[in-house]
Amino acid sequence: MKRLIRAGAVLAATLLTSNAAALQIGDAAPDFTAISTRGEVTLSQVLEKGPVVLALYYADFTPG
Amino acid sequence: MKAFQNDIERFEKLGAQVLGVSADSLETHNDFVEKLGLNFSLLVDDGSIREIYGSGRLTYLIDQSGIIRYVHKGMPDNDRLLQEIGNLQS
Numbered sequence: 001m002k003r004l005i006r007a008g009a010v011l012a013a014t015l016l017t018s019n020a021a022a023l024q025i026g027d028a029a030p031d032f033t034a035i036s037t038r039g040e041v042t043l044s045q046v047l048e049k050g051p052v053v054l055a056l057y058y059a060d061f062t063p064g
Numbered sequence: 065m066k067a068f069q070n071d072i073e074r075f076e077k078l079g080a081q082v083l084g085v086s087a088d089s090l091e092t093h094n095d096f097v098e099k100l101g102l103n104f105s106l107l108v109d110d111g112s113i114r115e116i117y118g119s120g121r122l123t124y125l126i127d128q129s130g131i132i133r134y135v136h137k138g139m140p141d142n143d144r145l146l147q148e149i150g151n152l153q154s
Contacts, residue, residue, distance in 0.1 A: 019120030019137035029126040030116045034085075037093050038104040041083065047128055050079035051152055054124040055068060055140060056117060060088045060096035060106075063066075 001062070029054070067101050071142045078149045080125075085109050085117075127152050 022025070029052075033042040046052055068075070068082050075082055082104040088096070094107040107113070117124065125134035125148050134148040 002095045010129065010142065019122055020118050021109050021122050021124075021137060022116060022118035023132055023135070024096065027067060027134055029130050029132050030130050030131075031130075033115055033120060034107040034109060034113060036083070036092060037090070037102075037121045038105045041105060041107055043126075044130065045081075046081055046083065047130055050081060051128055051149055052124075052126045052146060053068075053080055053082045054085060054117070055065070055082060055151075056085045056109075056114065056120070056122045056124075057065065058113070058121060059086055060065075060092050061099075062110065 006059075007062070065096070065102060065106070067140060067142060068076070068104065069100055071146070072104060074146055075149070076089050076145065078153070080149045081105055085113055087111065089115070125149060127151075 029043065031042065031044045033040060065084050084104065084106040087109050090108050092143055093108060101104060121138055123136040123140045123145065125145060129135045133152060
């Protein structure tokens with residue numbers, strides 16, 4: 001039930017929120033640090049190893 | 065994120081790293097990683113990443129010098145994305 005409510009909330013968020021990019025091609029990607037499933041991640045440090053695909057999505061356990 | 069996992073070897077072959085970002089907790093992320101067998105990182109966004117990068121489902125390709133080279137809105141298109149990564153190296 002909890003998951004159903006959660007799915008409904010995500011669906012509502014999906015319908016109400018447009019995919020609005022705040023940055024464009026050619027812009028410098030602002031650096032950030034966040035905790036992750038593999039420890040703390042800082043964008044600039046990951047970029048030292050190669051290009052990065054930064055994939056923003058609505059929520060875990062949703063399609064895509 | 066499953067779609068990225070399905071093609072993860074193609075991304076790795078091009079030297080690109082995938083970072084998934086949502087507002088889920090680390091605990092939920094860990095469950096999701098385990099369920100889908102993801103072998104890339106999921107980041108916990110406290111709101112600050114969305115504030116900078118935008119809302120909804122967005123995929124950015126950032127080259128090694130930190131410049132955004134491709135932006136995709138909506139469900140990711142891996143073939144197109146991989147093509148764009150390939151273009152970075154040419």
